[in-house]
Amino acid sequence: MLTERKVYGPPDYGETPSVDAHVSIFILRLAHAITVDPTANAETNGSANLDPVKDIREVQLFVSLPMTAEVRKLAGRGVVATGTLNESVTASQYTKVWLAATRLSPK
Numbered sequence: 001m002l003t004e005r006k007v008y009g010p011p012d013y014g015e016t017p018s019v020d021a022h023v024s025i026f027i028l029r030l031a032h033a034i035t036v037d038p039t040a041n042a043e044t045n046g047s048a049n050l051d052p053v054k055d056i057r058e059v060q061l062f063v064s065l066p067m068t069a070e071v072r073k074l075a076g077r078g079v080v081a082t083g084t085l086n087e088s089v090t091a092s093q094y095t096k097v098w099l100a101a102t103r104l105s106p107k
Contacts, residue, residue: 001029002061002079002104004072005094013091025094026061026071028081033057036085036097053087053096060088060098071104078107 008014009021036053061081063071083101088094 002071002074002077002081003027003029004075007094009092026063026075027095028059028061028079028099030057030059036087038087056095056097058095059085060093060095061101061104062098063101063104067101067104071101074104074106079104080107 003026004024005027006022006024008017009023012020014020033055036056038052059081061071061083081099081101082103083099085097085099086093088096088098
């Protein structure tokens, strides 16, 4: 299920709500929890975490600006998302893993 969520953004991502920006993000709520393992070359590439991420039930979607309007139309519906899973390492990545989505279609 695709949802759109309002969250605190920069500069402090919720630590100072009176000055933090309010931003909208897309969240894919999964029907079943997943485990995400690091890639085989994670250590060589300097990954911040070499452990599996378990019990993932939500994944933040990052979409290109041209895709945003179409993705927004799918909010509240079941979707199939295609893209690359990534480890979250910055404050703007609100879930443990995120998906660089290249395609979304209704389920």
